[in-house]
Amino acid sequence: MGPEVTCPWRGRLPRFQVRTWIEPVVASTQVAASLYDAGLLLVVKASFGAGGPSNHSANPSPRGALEDEQQKAISNFYIIYNLVVGLTPLLSAYGLGWLSDRYHRKISICVSLLGFLLSRLGLLLKVLLDWPVEVLYGAAALNGLCGGFSAFWSGVMALGSLGSSEGRRSVRLILIDLILGLAGFCGSMASGHLFNQMAGHSGQGLVLTACSVSCAAFALFYSLFVLKVPESVASPSKDLPAVDTVSGTIGTYRTLDPDQLDKQTAAGYTSSPGKTKPPIYIIALLFVGAIVYDVAVVGTVDVMPLFVLREPLSWNQVQLGYGMAAGYTIFITSFLGVLVFSRCFQDTTMITIGMVSFGSGALLLVFVKQTYMFYIARAVMLFALIPITTIRSAMSKLIKGSSYGKVFVILQLSLALTGVVTSTVYNNIYQLTMDKFVGTCFALSSFLSFLAIVPISIVAYKQAR
Numbered sequence: 001m002g003p004e005v006t007c008p009w010r011g012r013l014p015r016f017q018v019r020t021w022i023e024p025v026v027a028s029t030q031v032a033a034s035l036y037d038a039g040l041l042l043v044v045k046a047s048f049g050a051g052g053p054s055n056h057s058a059n060p061s062p063r064g065a066l067e068d069e070q071q072k073a074i075s076n077f078y079i080i081y082n083l084v085v086g087l088t089p090l091l092s093a094y095g096l097g098w099l100s101d102r103y104h105r106k107i108s109i110c111v112s113l114l115g116f117l118l119s120r121l122g123l124l125l126k127v128l129l130d131w132p133v134e135v136l137y138g139a140a141a142l143n144g145l146c147g148g149f150s151a152f153w154s155g156v157m158a159l160g161s162l163g164s165s166e167g168r169r170s171v172r173l174i175l176i177d178l179i180l181g182l183a184g185f186c187g188s189m190a191s192g193h194l195f196n197q198m199a200g201h202s203g204q205g206l207v208l209t210a211c212s213v214s215c216a217a218f219a220l221f222y223s224l225f226v227l228k229v230p231e232s233v234a235s236p237s238k239d240l241p242a243v244d245t246v247s248g249t250i251g252t253y254r255t256l257d258p259d260q261l262d263k264q265t266a267a268g269y270t271s272s273p274g275k276t277k278p279p280i281y282i283i284a285l286l287f288v289g290a291i292v293y294d295v296a297v298v299g300t301v302d303v304m305p306l307f308v309l310r311e312p313l314s315w316n317q318v319q320l321g322y323g324m325a326a327g328y329t330i331f332i333t334s335f336l337g338v339l340v341f342s343r344c345f346q347d348t349t350m351i352t353i354g355m356v357s358f359g360s361g362a363l364l365l366v367f368v369k370q371t372y373m374f375y376i377a378r379a380v381m382l383f384a385l386i387p388i389t390t391i392r393s394a395m396s397k398l399i400k401g402s403s404y405g406k407v408f409v410i411l412q413l414s415l416a417l418t419g420v421v422t423s424t425v426y427n428n429i430y431q432l433t434m435d436k437f438v439g440t441c442f443a444l445s446s447f448l449s450f451l452a453i454v455p456i457s458i459v460a461y462k463q464a465r
Contacts, residue, residue, distance in 0.1 A: 020227075022160060024222055025156075025219050025223050026180050027183040028222065029113065029183075032216040034183070035209075038324055039127075041074075041305050042205060043127060045070070071434065074306060074309075075427045076427075077133060078423065079428075080137060081136065082419070084140040086144075086420030086423070088141050088148065089145075089149075092111075093108075093150040093151040093154070093412070096108040096155075096409070100155055104229070106224075106227060108155035108158075109156065111146050111151065112147035112152035116143060116219070116220075118143065118146070119139040119142060120209065121139070122135060123136065123139065128206060153408075157392055161396045170390055171339060173393050177335065178331050182328070182332065184327075185332075186325075188327075192318035193321070195317050282462065285459050286394060289454075290411065293452035299448075300441070302427065305324075307365075313374065319371070323374065334385035334386045350386050350390050351456050352460075353383055354390070355450065360380050364376065365439065366446070387456075388415075392408065
């Protein structure tokens with residue numbers, strides 16, 4: 001296959017080449033995930049107390065004891081649920097990544113999609129048969145034992161990296177994230193309306209969960225029978241075998257610049273034999289920056305649904321769906337940001353811009369009292385997706401293509417493990433502070449987001465030397 005495989009949004013396409021695109025799998029999986037996330041929250045909320053469209057109906061007090069107890073019950077559910085979701089992939093995700101590198105790239109994607117389908121079926125059966133919410137822990141465990149999101153997304157990133165050149169990899173990976181965001185936006189916008197399609201205790205949420213199962217099933221069958229692995233175009237040119245594609249220019253970290261490799265090739269730079277190993281300390285700094293930033297993001301995302309369901313916002317099902325959809329708009333703005341910034345900035349600068357964007361938005365969430373203020377804070381987070389995606393792109397330029405699956409799954413498992421701890425800590429902090437200062441978690445996330453800039457700044461300093 002020719003280089004056109006790496007650029008599905010442009011160029012003339014040979015016959016059947018569209019089958020190498022991972023985008024249909026990402027889109028259908030994310031629609032299923034966004035419907036599932038909204039449905040899970042609303043089903044759990046209904047199970048822990050019959051609150052109507054507003055939380056005022058069951059208690060004459062705006063911030064009564066019933067609302068607080070319901071919030072604590074939902075928070076405790078998510079503490080256990082997130083522990084199961086975060087820890088069970090540790091048993092299988094790395095093995096799936098190793099198998100994908102050694103035998104077939106689709107292994108981690110297909111197996112994890114099977115787990116996604118089983119977990120969505122669990123929520124559907126809970127709604128249909130009125131099972132206790134504890135069965136959802138078992139559904140989450142099945143999902144995790146099949147690799148979960150860690151195995152799925154590392155597989156997606158591996159395929160995206162293999163099918164793109166180093167100079168365009170940041171844009172290629174952020175394009176996949178854009179598809180993820182657009183699909184999540186559509187699913188979230190529809191989730192509140194689909195949840196209310198059938199009335200009654202046993203019927204409410206049935207249409208929503210059935211749609212989620214359908215999308216997950218489509219993603220699995222597409223990946224099994226349609227998707228093909230693209231040929232790698234990331235290898236260096238045969239005409240210039242001496243170009244150091246691992247460490248960039250001679251002894252420096254210039255491969256973080258998306259266009260730097262092409263400039264080196266044009267200038268005829270060659271590497272020295274002693275500079276062919278990847279700079280481990282640079283990879284470690286990127287790992288630290290990604291983990292600290294992810295703690296800030298995960299903590300905010302975990303607490304935000306609880307925050308909007310209580311006073312002072314007290315959102316209903318439809319408003320919740322719209323709010324979740326607003327979170328997916330950052331995929332669009334981050335894509336546009338990378339498209340523009342990659343032409344004039346190095347990756348480290350783009351990462352810093354994204355971290356400042358999220359940290360500023362999290363700080364504004366501390367002072368949210370009305371719905372329009374929430375959306376202003378969300379708008380400030382417009383580049384929040386850039387850091388993690390760009391860090392993945394930077395790492396892929398420092399390692400061999402045959403190691404993509406293992407390295408990406410190690411990063412994803414590290415994020416998942418810290419996410420488990422983050423979820424537990426943040427939910428407990430939220431329970432302790434929701435009556436005193438409900439914005440405590442958002443203030444902490446803002447601090448951590450700015451703190452994550454430190455290791456990235458060290459990388460930039462090393463790059464400039």
